[in-house]
Amino acid sequence: HEGRGPAPRWSALNLCRLVERAGLDADKRAVVCDGESRTYAELRDRMVRAGRGLAALGVTPGDRVAVLARNCLEYLELELAIAHAGGIMVPLNYRLAEAEIATLLGRSRSRVVVVDAASSSVVAGLRPQLAALSAAVGLPEAPSEHVDIEYDDLCAGDAPPISVEPRMEDPHEITYTSGTTDTPKGVVWTHGSVMWNSIQQCMDYDISSRDSNYVLNDLYYVGGRHDFTWPLLHQGGTVHIRRSGNFDARAVMRYLSENAITKVLLFPVMLFELLRLPDLLDYDMTSLTTIMSGGEPVPVATIDRITTAFPGTDFIQVYGLTEGGASVTFLSGADARRKMGSCGKAGVHNEVRIASDDGTFVGPDVVGEVCVKGPTVTPGYWNDPERTAEAIVDGWLHTGDLGRTDEDGFLYIVGRKKDxxxxxxxxxxxxxxxxxxxxxxxxxxxxxxxxxxxxxxxxxxxxxxxxxxxxxxxxxxxxxxxxxxxxxxxxxxxxxxxxxxxxxxxxxxxxxxxxxxxxxxxxxxxxx
Ligand code: ATP
Structure with missing residues (x-):
């Protein structure tokens, strides 16, 4: 911030940790993508510039800023910049059809859309649909002013400093669920939930400045940004981002090995692909301390094969959901075989209970709905009090998942209620x-x-x-x-x-x- 006024003081850990890290590790690589990188100092400076640029564009506290982009070097600085301007990020799945994107932009009433080159034509074609959508739900017409600006130009100007200070309870992002069982739901993450999620992961997964992770999934998704990524940036580690595209198991193994990556999140479908590699055991994986998996049940046979293939690496299984936090429960490598099939125990700040059909909590070995309480649980769905009231009762999030706990408190997911x-x-x-x-x-x-x-x-x-x-x-x-x-x-x-x-x-x-x-x-x- 030299020469640009006093350093902002944010109560939101995501921002202030980053600024703090930039003071401590100015020249250390924070983010790497496709051979390009940003140091912590660069990330901080670009975040401040882009944040001011957004504010100058008219983003005021509480405004939604949608991001429709594939994985890239700028994604995380943009997330910070939106928060810096007091905005709420709406990360969108770039694979959605035009009409679906229009619906989510309409529902979130996003004021600005930041779009990558590949999706720019999609957004350009959306304006009539958005206007029609607004009319259909009785909203005032979308503003006629339409400003197109290159991202680099947004960051290049010398817009005035911002004095916004997001509070813990302010929304940080609205993330839409995967749409596995239903139309995607807009889940609010506050600055507080981002912070608690990071604290929890740093404590539970022993994340330090020596760590590096390789983000293989898309950054619009909670798992891309909140599993390892933000926690690791808060601690001063290095985040490697893979460009969005088809999963190439051999290229991934090569990258992990050549860059001495220490932590990686692999969804079950990715584990299947890795296990099919005939030369899986030929890669040097001595740096890899942790493989995390979850998002859907990890078949017991897969766990068995992975833990055998990577004996020196902790295999952590997590149970998480957009509404509850990136990893609500986790099963450490030490318990992987002893508690085969379980997704572990609640993280440090969370509580997990099982509810029967009448809503009362039941004891061990009885299957019921998994309920979660804790600081990473969402305050609710964006603009949807009915669904919020159904899902959150007395502070307990009713997940729609069925599970049981054992005598030791380990959770076993048996499926979704709907399945x-x-x-x-x-x-x-x-x-x-x-x-x-x-x-x-x-x-x-x-x-x-x-x-x-x-x-x-x-x-x-x-x-x-x-x-x-x-x-x-x-x-x-x-x-x-x-x-x-x-x-x-x-x-x-x-x-x-x-x-x-x-x-x-x-x-x-x-x-x-x-x-x-x-x-x-x-x-x-x-x-x-
Ligand atoms: P939608 O709510 O739109 O149908 P979704 O539920 O897939 O989509 P996410 O929040 O991405 O949205 O996924 C969370 C869900 O994934 C959990 O509720 C659970 O059903 C499933 N899940 C996550 N981790 C595990 C796990 N380790 N084992 C079994 N299921 C899991």
Whole structure:
């Protein structure tokens, strides 16, 4: 801030930690992307300049600033800049269709959209849709003023300093959920939740200035920015960002090894890809201290293979959700084998309980809805008091996930409420069946869903992606389930697929599978 007035004092840790780090580690690399990097001092200066530029553009405290961009070097400084101007970031999934983007811009009533080159034509085409959308919901017409400005020009000017001081309870961002089960919901993260999430991860995952992470998933997603990334920047580590694009397992292994990365988040679908590499064990992974996974159930067979392949690396499984925090519970490497299938215990500041259908909390080993309380839990959905009141009751977030805890307090997710199968009055949890089928060497991936049945209500259907060239017969499935699953849980419909439908964040879309396979099957039919 030399020569540009006094350094701002923010109560929001995200900003003030960064400024503090820039004082301590001015020349250290903070962010790296595609061979380019920014030091801590550069990140701080650009954040201040871009923040002032946004304010000069008319962003006032509380205004929403949408970001429609693939991973790039500027993404994180932009997040800081928006906060500096007192704005609320709305990170959008660039893979959404035009109409979906228009809907989210309309719902968040974003004042400014920051867009990368690849999406600029999408946004340019949206203005008529936004106007129509505003009219349809009875909102005043979108302002007619339309300013286009290059990001570098925004940062280049010498706009006046900003005196905004975001408070802990002020919204920092509105992040839309993955849309795995429903239309995406706008979840508010406050400056406080960002801070607590970082504190929790730094404490639970032992993050220090010596750490570096490699961000493989998209930054618009909570996992991209709040798992490892911000916590690590608060501690003075280095964040490596992979440009958005297809996951290339070999290139990822090479990058991790050549850059001595210490921490990485890999979704289950990425783990599957890594495990298919014939030369997986040839890479030098001695620097890699932690692999984190989660976002959807990690099959037990995958955990087993990963922990065997990387014996010197902690394999942490996390359970997190946009509404509750990036990692609400976690299972450390030390417990990975002892508590196989669990996603661990609540992080330092969170509490997890299981609620029965009538809302009362139940004890160990009883399956019910997972409820979460703690400082990383959202205050609610943006502009949606009804959904907020349904989801948050007496400070407890009702997650819509089903799970149980064991005697030691370890959480086991058994599935989503919406995915539970009810057949002949019996509750069936898909994960239990997926874990059994997933041990078959010819099965690369499996998703278990309920399909309509005239007699039983629903029947169990296993959608299987076989290993390339593998032959899966009904007898194999029957033999595998024998003695391991009660007969009412055994799949009676087997459906083979070449690929699973997935959300942009890589999760299997069971609703899409259910829609595809909704035709009632006859009592005895087993289709393969
Ligand atoms: P939508 O709410 O729009 O359907 P979504 O629930 O996928 O989308 P996210 O917030 O991205 O939105 O994902 C959180 C959900 O992911 C959790 O509620 C849970 O169902 C699932 N999940 C996360 N981690 C795990 C895990 N370790 N094991 C099982 N499920 C998990």
């Amino acid at each position: 539970m199968i009810i057949s002949g009055g019996m509750n069936i949890y898909p994960k239990e069946i997926e874990d059994v089928l997933g041990t078959h060497p010819a099965i690369a991936e499996v998703a278990v869903i309920g399909v309509p049945d005239p007699k039983w209500g629903e029947r169990v259907c296993a959608v299987i992606r076989p290993e390339p060239g593998a032959d899966i017969r009904d007898e194999d499935i029957t033999a595998l389930c024998a003695g391991r699953l009660a007969s009412f849980k055994k799949p009676t419909v087997i459906h083979l697929v070449e690929a699973m439908p997935r959300t942009a964040s890589g999760k299997v879309q069971k609703q899409v599978l259910r829609d595809r396979l909704a035709t009632p099957a006859s009592d005895t039919e087993v289709s393969a």
